[in-house]
Amino acid sequence: MNDSRPATRLVVVAGPTASGKTTLGVKLAEYLDGEIISADSRQVYRGMDIGSGKDLDEYGDIPYHLIDIADPGDEFNVYEFQRCFCEAFATIESNAKVPLLVGGTGLYLASVLDNYHLVEAPVDHVRRESLATMTLGELTDRLKELDPDLHNTTDLLDPQRTIRAIEIAESKNRDTQFSVMLPEFKPLIFGIAWERPVLRNRITIRLRDRLENGLLEEVERLHDEGVSWESLHNYGLEYRFVASYLKGELNRNDMYQKLNSAIHSFAKRQQKWFRRMERNGTVIHWLDGELDTFPQALKIIQA
Numbered sequence: 001m002n003d004s005r006p007a008t009r010l011v012v013v014a015g016p017t018a019s020g021k022t023t024l025g026v027k028l029a030e031y032l033d034g035e036i037i038s039a040d041s042r043q044v045y046r047g048m049d050i051g052s053g054k055d056l057d058e059y060g061d062i063p064y065h066l067i068d069i070a071d072p073g074d075e076f077n078v079y080e081f082q083r084c085f086c087e088a089f090a091t092i093e094s095n096a097k098v099p100l101l102v103g104g105t106g107l108y109l110a111s112v113l114d115n116y117h118l119v120e121a122p123v124d125h126v127r128r129e130s131l132a133t134m135t136l137g138e139l140t141d142r143l144k145e146l147d148p149d150l151h152n153t154t155d156l157l158d159p160q161r162t163i164r165a166i167e168i169a170e171s172k173n174r175d176t177q178f179s180v181m182l183p184e185f186k187p188l189i190f191g192i193a194w195e196r197p198v199l200r201n202r203i204t205i206r207l208r209d210r211l212e213n214g215l216l217e218e219v220e221r222l223h224d225e226g227v228s229w230e231s232l233h234n235y236g237l238e239y240r241f242v243a244s245y246l247k248g249e250l251n252r253n254d255m256y257q258k259l260n261s262a263i264h265s266f267a268k269r270q271q272k273w274f275r276r277m278e279r280n281g282t283v284i285h286w287l288d289g290e291l292d293t294f295p296q297a298l299k300i301i302q303a
Contacts, residue, residue: 009185013102015192016267018202025102027294032098035063037088039103043067050215051238072227079118081108082180106273131163194289237262
């Protein structure tokens, strides 16, 4: 074990997609004698490996948490993430290791770093039936009434996700006792920054590699195993566009072009999220992605 372990109790590695978070997280975990907690909304699902970019071969002997803990079709949301984070954090501390939170799902990161007060919201089938009669616009208005400071605007793009968000907001408004009590910690947060053209090129290269090395087959297998096209649509851009291609709605070239463009746009939204976190007081130490990020982070840790 290295004697330079930080006293912060939590090291965070954040950044947009394809920025190199896993590589840095693993190097820091090796140096600090730590274990990694994934902050990725899709890596929780078993069998969704290529499209979610698990890259498990990079971990080596480093223990990891919140990867492959749910089946496709199961619901996993920010409340579940908070709950599982607390369990993983306690396990890592009981092992006398350093917890490292690594990922790019801004809502998950912010829910822990900004201590979101969330409650468990069980599915209410009767309430869902009444909400299902409303238009997406009406659902959006209802959700904004319940949660004027809405964090996750992606819920407004799909009626089912908006209905679920309404369920959660209504539960929160009913209950004053929060279900998840986050541990106290002082985080040390690293972000990996790239010039936009360079990041775009990295995204494009990675997408080509995934398409050539099993992404199409992965999505087809998930569907053959019973995951509906509708569910795949909700599991992120790679699964959405490849599913459309496999259904015959897009030819391969259109699928690739539209997916590549959508991932570029997603990376921009991630960067905006991190900037908003900074405006709200979160201190992020940005590292230059074009240089080796490990010595840059190490210098900050040692300081």
